[in-house]
Amino acid sequence: MKRVKRFLMLVVLIAPSSLIAQESPKQQVLPDITSINVHSLGPQRISSLPPVPVPVDNPQTSMKVQLGKQLYFDTRLSKDNTVSCQTCHSPSMGWSDAGPTSTGINGQKGTRRAPPVSNAAYNPLQFWDGRAASLEDQAEGPMQNPVEMGNTLDNVVKTLNSVPGYVEEFKQVFWTTPITIDQVIKAIAAFERIVITTDSPFDRYIGGDRKALSPLEKQGMAIFNGKGHCTSCHWGPNFSDGRFHNLGAVQTGPLNVDNGRYDVTHNPKDMSAFKTPTVRDAGLRPPYMHDGSEKTLESVVDFYNKGGGDNDSNLDPLIVPLGLSKEEVKALVAFMSVALTSSNPEVAHLKPVHTSELPK
Amino acid sequence: MKKLYILILSLIALSFLMPDTIYAIPAFARKYGFTCTMCHTAYPKLNDFGQRFRDNGYQIPGQEGSEKNVLEIPPPISLRTSTGLSIYDSKQGTTSGFNVYGLDLLAAGVLHKNISFLIVYTPRIDVPAANYTGTNPSQPGSMESANIVFSNIIQDAFNLRIGRFEPAPQVFSSHRSFYIMEPYEVYSFMTPANSFVFADNQIGVEATGHFKNGFKYGVGIVNGNGGNPDNSNYKDVYLNLIQVIGKGDGQSAGQRVGLFGYYGWQPTVLPGTVVAPTGETNGGGNKPFYRLGGDVSLNWSTLNLEMLLMQGNDDKALNTLVPSTDYRYSGGFVEVDWAALMNNRLIASVLYNWVSPPSYDNGRAIKAYSLLVRHYLGDWTAFNVVLHGEYTYREIGTTNPIKDNLFTILVDFDF
Structure with a gap:
């Protein structure tokens, strides 16, 4: 009986400290997912989508969305002018591609399926492995990925600053020149935040x-x-x-x-x-x-x-x-x-921006 | 003698009408917006997901820390009852009547990350339909479960449950059986001078753990006399070991084998010399008893075969029938459940129960054959209504056995 009592005392002493230990995050590089606003509530019912969450530092405006849309369909963001966001995230393919994995510049094959852009605004973390904490962070990735768009962020900015039409549009949206990469990713993210399917x-x-x-x-x-x-x-x-x-x-x-x-x-x-x-x-x-x-x-x-x-x-x-x-x-x-298939015409059947319609 | 016979028959009939309280917790379904079949093959029987949810302290595995607590959800209270007609037939004649077969009030939820609770109160709505286990005949009900769970203390390997709970060796839960009228007889069998009932929820502390390789354990220390105040200073201990083979948890998929043992003490000198304000006494002359057994759960598609064998041994000091020898008995059951129709809305089941006491007590030997059909009327979230038909043919004793039949048709509902 003494042994039993000792064991119970040990358990009582150990348990609270163990519980506290569980509270501390373990080896998390990114913020704990529970600290991110949209999904902090835990399991919820399947239901209609709420208004899309918008970060305070990147408010939605119609001009910014339009600018982001142009960037989304613009192959000039890639190193060899062959790949745009749309290449792997096409509206006509559910905002993904034919797969199984995607094809980047020079016919290079990626290793993972292209995640859909539609409703990605509701994801607390982006990419299959969650390495981006926002659509803005995510937008930087493919441009620099050697297998995808193969470019550098500096070169993207340089390219866009060389297009007077873009310079003018960015100035109207962000009120500054020259174009920065921060403005580029914010515009793309703003466009992606309207790719929401609500009419299934x-x-x-x-x-x-x-x-x-x-x-x-x-x-x-x-x-x-x-x-x-x-x-x-x-x-x-x-x-x-x-x-x-x-x-x-x-x-x-x-x-x-x-x-x-x-x-x-x-x-x-x-x-x-x-x-x-x-x-x-x-x-x-x-x-x-x-x-x-x-x-x-x-x-x-x-x-x-x-x-x-x-x-x-x-x-x-x-x-x-x-x-x-x-x-x-x-x-x-x-x-x-x-x-679960939506019929939002502006999303499900969005007409890509043709090259001729892009800023020059 | 005739009066005794009638009394025995009445007791048998009474036991038919005294179903175990049955758990199903729609409050969880309300919290998540799930339907019952998320956690139950069909309520109240847990499926693999439900078992893992329970093992994880009523938190969805992987969602710990982001679960809404009890203050962030609708009131975490559920209710279950059933009402219908029973027809009992024996050599003495036939009786019939409408009944309400008990009432469960349940509350359960997460208090904080890895801290959760379960409370089951069974009001005594009539005598003896509620699961009465108190000492006071006028007690208005029973706190059948009241426990707090500390989960993931050492990841999945060490979880603690404290309070009154269903001990781990009840791997085939009598509280979550499809059968409302027919119990697992070997769980409910009482020996001559031992108040311990295997089917009872016990008060104490239980540690459990589960591992990726399919191994699970449960070990506990409890009073050992149900919900009553403890009657001795000796505590009972138990151990349950499970191995699941293949994918699943052995409830609705995967194959599961297990061993269990319960070692307890029963005082022979009652009530003891000291009575605590909370009712405990220090009964003396404590004598040991044990229960040992093995169990198997095999699954194929939506068929589930469950088998359990158990042997019981009480010290000879607890054997008032033949005091010179230990009281030994064995028993078990075999159950086959089949889930059919879309979303498991029809359950059909057969159950064979037996208990073999020693030859000098063979008047209490039991053989029972049961079959059951349950039809779930909907796929609703957080409530359900079931049409339930159940039949049992039972023989008590081996020479000139008492044979009886019980047919019940009822509506079982919870929300």
């Missing part, structure tokens, strides 16, 4: 139109929110927790191993963990997963139905076999591919 059958259903979903899609929604366990990660208005999960997927493509979030945090828990993508408009942009390894939504559901991939060395505990029947898979796919 699901949104209309949530808004009160009970006929917006077919019976099959309604069943799919119930499975999405229940037996399919989809909302354990794909929760909230943007159908994403914004967090990082290892699905046990066996890496395909150019890399043998992709460390994912680990390369940012160096936390072993994050090894090969990738950000939860939004499911909104997922039907428009196959293939799926960070490496584009799943060609269809059906194969994605099959993947989850089996309990994830075969590489379970760091499998997220949220991933468990689902026991879905063929009918349930069909309903789930119907919900994702039809009910």
Whole structure:
């Protein structure tokens, strides 16, 4: 009995200090995700999107958005004038590309699937590994990536300052000259913040139109929110927790191993963990997963139905076999591919800015 | 003799009508906007995700620290009850009647990162439908669970639950069984002079852990006499070891095997010489007893086979029938559950229970065959209504067994 008492006393003494120890962030390079405003509330219901969050230091204006749109479609941001943001994030392909991974300058192949720009404004962190804390930070990345646009930020600024039309537009938006890289990324981010899809059958259903979903899609929604366990990660208005999960997927493509979030945090828990993508408009942009390894939504559901991939060395505990029947898979796919596909004409069918329309 | 016979029969019938309190916590579903099947194969039985959610202190794994606490969500209170018609048939005749089969009031939630709680109160709405475990016959109800959980003290490997809770060895939870009327008999079996009931929630401290390789453990120290004030200074201890093979948690996927042991003490001198203001006494002449067992849960598609074997041994001092020898018994159950229809809205199940006491007590041997169908009326968030049909044929005793049948059809609902 004495031993038992000693053990209990030890537990009582140790427990509070251990709990406090859990509070401190571990090896986080970027701010803890919970400190970021949009997703600080924890799991939320799937619902319509709220107004897009806008940073205080980059307010939205129509002129800035228009400027950002031009930059988004302008190949002059790349080293050899062949690649623009649109190359990998095309409106006609669900704001992604044909995949499985993207093609940059000189035909170079990237190692990951192009994440969609649509609704990216709601992501608390950008890129598959969350290495950018905002759309502004994200916009810098591809321009400098040797496999993507292959440019330098200095050269981008130099190029834009050599285009009188851009100089004039930037001056009207930011009231200063010359053009800076900070202004460039702010303009691009401002444009990306209007690429929001709000008019899906699901949104209309949530808004009160009970006929917006077919019976099959309604069943799919119930499975999405229940037996399919989809909302354990794909929760909230943007159908994403914004967090990082290892699905046990066996890496395909150019890399043998992709460390994912680990390369940012160096936390072993994050090894090969990738950000939860939004499911909104997922039907428009196959293939799926960070490496584009799943060609269809059906194969994605099959993947989850089996309990994830075969590489379970760091499998997220949220991933468990689902026991879905063929009918349930069909309903789930119907919900994702039809009910979550938006019809916002200004977003889903945005007409690219033609080269002839760009500033000269 | 005839009166005794009638009394025994009445007690048997009574036990049929005394369902265990059953947990399902729609407050969690309300918090997240999930439907029941996120955490339950079909409520109240947990699926793998639900089991991991429970193991993680009612926090979604990976979301610790960003979970809304109890003050940031709708009131974390849930209610469950069931009402319907029971028909009981035995050699003595047939009875029937409408009943309300107990009421659970549940509250659960996260207080702070890695600190959560669960409270289950069962008001005594009539006698004896509520799960009464107190010492005072006029007690208005039972605090069936009241515990606080400190999670992830050493990551997943060490979690603490303090208060009154369902001990880890109840790996097939009697509180989350599909069966409302038929208990797991071996869990509920009482030996001649031992007040310990395996199915009872206990008061004490429990440590649990789970690991990536599928290994889980539970170890606890408890009073060992349900919700009653402790009747001796000796505490009971238990250990539960589980290994899950394959993906899943053994609830709805993966294959799970486990071993459990419970070692306890029962005073033979009651009530003791000291009575504390809180009701505890220092009963003397404590004698040991133990329960040992193994369990298996096998899954294929939406079929789940559950098997449990258990052996019990009470010290001879606790054997009032044959005081010269220990009281030994064995028992177990086999259950097959099948989830069908879209989103598991139909559950069909068969259950075989048995308890084999020593030959000199074979009048209490039990064989029970049960079958069940549950139909869930909707895929709603945070509430559900179920049509429940359940039938049990039971034999008590081995020579000239008492045979009875219980058929129940009811509506089971919670929100």
